[in-house]
Amino acid sequence: MRIAMIGTGYVGLVSGTCFSEFGIPVTCVDKDARKIQLLGENVMPIFEPGLDEMVATNVESGRLSFTTELAPAVKAADAVFIAVGTPSRRGDGHADLSYVYAAAEEIADAMDGYTVVVTKSTVPVGTGDEVERIIRARRPDAEFDVVSNPEFLREGSAINDFMRPDRVVIGTESERARKVMKQLYRVLFLIETPIVFTSRRTSELIKYAGNTFLATKITFINEIADLCEKVGADVHDVAKGIGLDGRIGKKFLHPGPGYGGSCFPKDTLALVRTARDYHAPLRIVETVVAVNSERKKQMAERVVAACGGSVQGKTVAVLGLTFKPNTDDMRDSPAIDIVTALAEAGAVIKAFDPEGMAEAKTLLPSGVQYCDNAYATMPGAHCLVIVTEWNEFRALDLDKVKSLLQFPTLVDLRNIYAPDEMADLGFAYTSIGRP
Helix, strand or coil: CCEEEECCCHHHHHHHHHHHHCCCCEEEECCCHHHHHHHHCCCCCCCCCCHHHHHHHHHHHCCEEEECCHHHHHHCCCEEEECCCCCECCCCCCECCHHHHHHHHHHHHHCCCCEEEEECCCCCCCHHHHHHHHHHHHCCCCCEEEEECCCCCCCCCHHHHHHCCCCEEEECCCHHHHHHHHHHCHHHHHCCCCEEEECHHHHHHHHHHHHHHHHHHHHHHHHHHHHHHHHCCCHHHHHHHHHCCCCCCCCCCCCCCCCCCCCHHHHHHHHHHHHHHCCCCCHHHHHHHHHHHHHHHHHHHHHHHHCCCCCCCCEEEEECCCCCCCCCCCCCCHHHHHHHHHHHCCCEEEEECCCCHHHHCCCCCCCCEECCCCHHHCCCCCEEEECCCCHHHCCCCHHHHHHHCCCCEEEECCCCCCHHHHHHCCCEEECCCCC
């Protein structure tokens, strides 16, 4: 059994590496020659804890390789995974499937013998049907099946999510393809991982429904946090009180500045568009999208309020730029809206992030000053803002922080610190959803 993984982005690289860790020979393919060269030198294009070590181990064993040549990799493969990007299409929110369809055409031309073509990319309902049509049109006599196998990887813990998943979803009505997929995931069968076999269209929808539900849960607790502030309640106690209900669960009930990243923003938009196209609008999801977008802007307003109503000419220290810790991903990060709004309001921004600053420089206003560590952002600042909850920000020397800031003002958008402790230390402290 051999795998060709088309695309060495986040999903393709992690999935390909983990399959090789299962003992399956994997060839990862990408058109970006520079990226392939760097991967051959064990230089990762993404930050994911433990990934470089796992890549090195499997390359050395001969189970994992990287190439720009798609045809030989596909020809030798029993299963070909499409793991290319599906970004939001500019203007209408639909998923851009051009990379998926281009990959399908190249796979069709290169297949040799029975091949299972697996869509690992996040794709709208019906994409597998179109992939099958494209391949069949180019190779009417080919033996193949198209399978949906969505990913459920969280950035920062993706390896564990792949190796010990909550579930694996496989969409196919072909018994032949089902046997191939069971063989690929044999290691997970042995540890009794739930494997959900369903139709291809159902599998495609499961991915979107899952991400959209989590985005809704985040947005719900953020709005409850706003209500808590008005009535004098504590959102963390509310979250605990409802999260202990097994029907609700405690995960994704932590208030903050809104969701971001590579999945939730584009997947909620894509599902909204799909639902409208099928004349079954999802009003809840439409509201979630709108509320989350507005929330990021509101976070900048909180910083302005903490600075006395104006940040014109004032220095604001910002800790954390990525959409979550343990990743270098800046896509749709709340920091983009917050920092941009503060800069437009006249603030001088000094920022630090452990992994995200290289990408941030391409997305944030040109005047942002990037610092070497957390404390370097603080000298003379009127306000300190915590946007991303990296572990190193959880145990700051608060006496040192206070001595460096021009004014002891801290806006904690992740509720890392305790309000009573901050008050005792003499900080003007703002958090989310707490009295």
